[in-house]
Amino acid sequence: MDYKKSYLIKEIGLWVGLAIAIIFGLTEIEWIAFVGVVIMLGSIFQTCMYYKCPNCNKPFNIRSKKPNYCPECGYKLEDEDV
Numbered sequence: 001m002d003y004k005k006s007y008l009i010k011e012i013g014l015w016v017g018l019a020i021a022i023i024f025g026l027t028e029i030e031w032i033a034f035v036g037v038v039i040m041l042g043s044i045f046q047t048c049m050y051y052k053c054p055n056c057n058k059p060f061n062i063r064s065k066k067p068n069y070c071p072e073c074g075y076k077l078e079d080e081d082v
């Protein structure tokens, strides 16, 4: 798991989880809405675990966009799209 995959999973997990929570929150099947919330929390949790600088291991700010350079050590982060 590298920081790019972690970032991607966060983006997907948050939106998918949110969509599930909203859609099924409006229905009678509320446990699936709960699953959506778990997906959101899980995607945030893995981001805290893996979304960090590959050079100095400093965690990035998960609420901001993916940086081009590590704010801590200045390590150049690859910017190709995954």
Ligand SMILES: [Zn+2]
Binding pocket: 053, 054, 055, 056, 057, 058, 070, 071, 072, 073, 074, 075
């Ligand atoms: Zn760094």
